[in-house]
Amino acid sequence: MPSDDPNHILEFPGGYTRSVxxxxxxxxxxxxxxxxxxxxxxxxxxxxxxxxxxxxxxxxxxxxxxxxxxxxxxxxxxxxxxxxxxxxxxxxxxxxxxxxxxxxxxxxxxxxxxxxxxxxxxxxxxxxxxxxxxxxxxxxxxxxxxxxxxxxEVTMITAPTRLEYRLRSGRALDRFLEGVSQGKIIGHRCDVCGQVIVPMKGLCPKDGVPTTQEVELPDTGTVTTFAVNNLPDPRAPEVPFVSAYILLDGAGLTMLALVAGIPADQVRMGMRVKAKWRPREEWGKTMANIRWFEPLDEPDVPFDAIKDYL
Amino acid sequence: MRDIAVVAFVQTHHTGEDTGLSETELLAPVITEIKQRTGITRFGFTCSGSNDYLAGAPFSFVAALDAVGAWPPISESHVEMDAAWALYEAWVKLQHGEIDTALVYGFGKASQGDWAEIATVGYDPYYLTPLGVDADSMAALQARAHLERSGAKEDDLRAVVARSRAAGRDNPFALHLPDPEDGDHTVAPLRAHDVAPVTDGAAAVVLAAGDRARELCERPAWITGIDHRAEPHLPGVRDLSRSESARLAGERAGAAGVQVAELHTRYSHEELILREALGLGEEVTVNPSGGPLSADPIMATGLIRIGEAAARIHDGTAGRALGHAASGPCLQQNLVCVLSGATNG
Amino acid sequence: MGNACAVIGVGQTAYKTKRLDVSVAGLLREAARRALDDAGLSWKDIDAVVIGKAPDLFEGVMTPEAYLADALGAAGKPIMRVHTAGSVGGSTAVVAASLIQSGVHRRVLTVAWEKQSESNATWALTVNTPYSTSLVVGAGGYFAPHIRAYMRRSGAPPHIGTLVAVKDRRNALKNPYAHLKIPGITREMVESTPMLWEPIRYLETCPSSDGACAMVLASEDAARQAPNPPAWVHGTAMRSEPIFFAGRDTVDPQGGRDCAADVYRQAGISDPRREIDVAEVYVPFSWYEPMWLENLGFCGEGEGWKLTESGATALDGDIPWNASGGVLSSNPIGASGMIRFAEAALQVRGLAGEHQVDGARRALGHAYGGGAQFFAMWIVGSEKP
Structure with missing residues (x-):
């Protein structure tokens, strides 16, 4: 039937009366x-x-x-x-x-x-x-x-939960993020093992002692190992993207971060990288100031030099 | 059964507001102090209690492990419950293990959220949580049921609060709160002062067995009985005016004859119910520390009760003392730990 | 080690993507009732209940031992809840066993579960707080780099992960409770699936499942009255280490090595490959089989992939691993560890059905969690130690 209004209606006025x-x-x-x-x-x-x-x-x-x-x-x-x-x-x-x-x-x-x-x-x-x-x-x-x-039948109910918190970062992390808000990466050197812990926690998880000695680290480092991710993530530039453990120069342990600025299939263990910071006017007290790490034009670090950080 | 004792107890100076420390940072000095006090750096077993919903994120216990110095790797476990249950797990381990010492800790920052509301997601997800009923409202149901059965009055609740707060003002670790004045009801019949204050804090206890305990502590607080019991969940199927599970746990742990009791009373009326269930007469001193009504770092509060009771044995002010912990809505679950200066009770 | 402890009942639910036909309590009761039936017991015979699961955020029910107390027959009894991340199913069994070994109780019911379909695992595992310092989320993004590091260190060829993926799924076809069943699965089939987190392919990862697993543990006198053969506990161990610290070996974590050494010492095992007949090991990504073969001392460093490649870990090999199909075939996270422990028990009881390893007398159950930092293990045997 055309979509125009009908021009004929068949309707018994008041409806039929049926005995049941x-x-x-x-x-x-x-x-x-x-x-x-x-x-x-x-x-x-x-x-x-x-x-x-x-x-x-x-x-x-x-x-x-x-x-x-x-x-x-x-x-x-x-x-x-x-x-x-x-x-x-x-x-x-x-x-x-x-x-x-x-x-x-x-x-x-x-x-x-x-x-x-x-x-x-x-x-x-x-x-x-x-x-x-x-x-x-x-x-x-x-x-x-x-x-x-x-x-x-009722087989499931939806249970929305929304709880509100006022979280604070803790002192060590607050200090670390303060550094990041100024474009600096700060760690703590442990007095016992001598390693630099970044981000610092105010204590050495291995030795269980408090740490206070601040060390500023460069924003360059080495990829120890990595994964090529084919599932999208809102923080990543595109799929595939690379998540990598990065040993900052002078650090005692690696950080998990994104690597971009290079095709995923060209990322290597031992590759040298540098932090890609967001524009300064966008900086806040957050790790997101570093968008990801990008390759440096330097020779790869030999496997032997990173094998103890895996 | 092996003789096991509380040999050390350390807690934070609890605060009523967020002082900017993370949970791990709250805990770390407590762990450092208890290691120094006992001279132990490696414990036979470690067990903790914490709660992800309190922290607002999963795996709150993983970060806390950083405070312990878990290297080389340690024998460790965690309950998503008050750390009093972590102490129970450690006590069980010491009973059969090849180990002589255990570290137990708990921590909580209630300042980060609204615990009464958070507690809602800990209820039956089909009949209770969808109603949005909160912890204070549930507790008030129980308060009403108890007042009506026992004939106690709101004045009796205020007296509990006044005594607890006065004791708390003498405790350097508790919040120092003023005498209660009648404000509006939070949820009738409970007023704001009938509810434990928002508190941040942490605590740790070291347990040791037999001769090791005697080496570590001049007057060990021997655990002569420890037991915990649950009752059905839905409030409509229980007699809320009493605590059957506390009665059972107290009976099995040997609560009779204690001089001091530290009770996990997040609400004033719970003291009345628990006194009755545990058979604590007028002669028993309840919550000389000020109790949870003076400091309630959730997930550590129950452990602190055991720690405070043990401290009364350590300092010689009591020969037999009791620490109690509770969990679930309306005192659904209760743990009783009886401590003594003598191993035979 | 304390008093003798035996597994006298095992119960599992069918593992599925969504168990929409049951409530949370219904899911647990299904597994628990089967365990009680196996043990010839009813709810009233149980002295205490120990439950375990991964974070409460999965189902959005905080401290579920409260809501579940009477659903699990625990009115008037002790009930407690263990949480040690992914290893929790194993840790829960260890805690339950210690209630027997300490002489505190005679019969303990232990249940572990996850009902992943009530929310989303990636959300529940990685709720980001305002101060998160990680720039990456998700289990694959965390573990894939460690697998790459293993491949580099050991020189393993890339097809080893595929072999494990095929082997475990073939085993799953013999397990009535298994979730993923892929008849006729082949290497080509696995290799044709997309890389999710290179070097991990889609069919090299575990599914998300709803399910529960339960066991009844008993003292010696209670075990002697059980209708079916018991599995005796020969040793239990747990180990933890921090997630990030300088010098941590995440490929071959010390916590796993120490935990294995402890449980082998208790069971009197010096050569696990020869003295253990069957192992149920937590392998959520296929490459973790060769990695754990080394970590658990079944072979030397760098040799794990060779053992896998030789077929030694297949159902007809000399040391079958994950005859049940393992975590790669069923993964209700909080229960996955307990399923390993329970399947180990079924093997030495001779009750594993179609995936029974003939003559299995001693078995290893293994679980790990967090950033490969929490470990729980037990050894069970057909003979009382």
Missing amino acids: GPVIGRFLSELRDGRLVGVRTRDGRVLVPPTEYDPDTGEDVTDEFVPVGPVGTVTTWSWVARPRKNHPLDRPFAWALVRMDGADTALLHALDLGVFDEGAGPPKFLRTGMRVRPRWRVERSGAIGDIECFQP
Whole structure:
């Protein structure tokens, strides 16, 4: 049909008035009361929704109504990516045949699986065998629409947590970052092992003694070992990028940092590098002042000289 | 069972605000001091207690290891609980091990977050956490249940706070807080003074076995009984007016007959509940240090109770003392450690 | 070593990307009930519970021992929670064992788990605070350089990692609980997958899994009443070292060497390759097999890759490693260490099913974590020590 407004409407004013008979009437009356019932056939099966006859044999059903549900199992489904005007939901949803617990036949209804953009494909968790429950309308009139739709059983809840902290860096780290904010890399020399620890912690993790003697290190160093990362990271320039352990000149241990300014497949163990600082006006009290390390035009350091820092 | 004693206890001068030290920096001087005091640099076992949510990041215990000097590598473990449970783990290890000494420590900087809110994520994730119910509100439910059953009044709670704060002002390591004045309720029936103050701090204890303990300490505080018990989690399935798990733990640890008790009371009413559960009469001195109502460095607070109780044995002011630690909402989990100047209790 | 301790029950859940059919408690109860069934016990027979998992941020449930206490039958009992990073599953078992060895309890239930699908592992492992000094995130970015350093030091050819990836996944096909099952997996298949963090390819890494593992540990008298054969604990050890310090060997960490030496001494083992029949070792990236072969003393330095290449660690080799498929096939992080310990126990009990190593009498369970700085190990045997 063209997208223009329709030029003819067929509508019985006020809607048809249908008599429902005892079996469907009982079902809809129960539905209006918020209950789902089925009817038992002579051979013992339970039909939901009930009919006055056994669909297999044509015989009258018994007058025994039995409560079913409240949970049902999806026996098959279709997915509506672009709902029509008369559909019960105005966002993508499924049509499903639902066999209520205690029933032997299935009921057709809409199945709401949450919020999807128009045109979205079916979610992976929608599948035959899925357990679903009715969502009841508050105002009910005795119609199948008294169940607004079905929805999956609760299998998961989302648990947003947001906790607020006021963290401080600690004195040693604060001093280190103060240095970085001035373009300097500061470490501590341990009085026991004589090694320079950078970033310093105010103590030597190996010897367990306090450290206070500050040493300023150059922003040049050597790549000891590295990885080529093919998964994107917001801090890296592009994929692939290189994460490397860098032994700053004069330091006793390596720092983990990005290496850029060279194709990833040309990075080498022993390669000489220098910090690439952000423009001075962007500097803050943060390690992010150093964007990454870039190669220096110097010969590689032999493996023997770095093998003890791996 | 081997005879195990608390032979040393060191804590920070706790503060009510962030002084700019990281957790590791808070802890390092405590470790240095306890090593100097015992003359031990390598312990048979090391165990700590800390909490990632308190620190706001995962693996808070990894950085803390820097303060210990874990080289050459050490035999070490960690519980994501109050360090009192780390002490329990170390005590168990000493019972069967080939080792004679253990270092236990805990630390916390409550100033960095809002602990009452953080505690919410420690509750049942389906029925409690989604409600956003906080630790103070949960505690207030328990306070109400206890007041209604026992007939105690809010005045009785204020008296607990007044006594605790007065004792805290005599303790150089605690916060020095004024006498309580009636302000508004935080969550009725609890007022601000009924709640432990925000505190940063750290503490360490050294345990030693048998003759090693006698070498290291003139008057070792022997652990004659230690036990911990839990009860069901949801508040609606328990009698909140009592603490059944504290009663059980106290009975099994031999709480009867102590002269001093250091109780992990983050809320004033918990003292009333615990006194009853542990059978502590009027003659028992409770929280001579000022208790958590005067200093509550979370994750170290329970360990400090054991340390303070041991210190009363070390200095000869008590022959038998008790340290208690609690965890979970409404005193869900309780640990009782009974200490004595004599190995036979 | 204290009193004798035995594993009398083992229970595992199926390991899957998402266990959407269960709550956290349901996941743990599934493993715990299976362990109790194996031990012929019910909840009331248990004296104490020890649980372990990686950071609480994974599920967003802080100090979960509180919420789980009654779900694990611990009302009126002691329950505690261990956390030692990736080694936690092993450490938790060690702590549980010490409750028996000390004579404090007779029957202890221990459970380790992770339900990774409730959040995102990379987020939970590397929440950045305002003062982070690292310019790199993620486990691959951390470990890949160490693997490169190993390759350089040992001269190992690049296909060794592929061999481990294939071997462990083939073993997984025989393990009903394993997560990754890739029938017909070949070297070509592994080599055709992309490099995630060179030199680590996609199929050389572990999956993210939901799952739990449980064990019932018992004293000697309790073990004598158990319906199924016990696995006796011959030794347990833990070691830790700081993550960054001058002179640290991250490829062959001293903590791992010391931990192994300690546990071998307790078990009276001087030649692990000959005296251990099967090993379940924490290998989350395939290259960690040759690296740990050396670190654990199964061969000399620089020789690990040769052992792997020779097929010695295959199910039909002389020292099978990770007959269960290992961490490369199932990785509910907090449980991964305990699964190693439990699989070692199943082997010496003769209950490992299709991946049983014939005649296994002594087995190693191994776990590591953090920046390869936390280690937990145990040796279990079919005979009481």
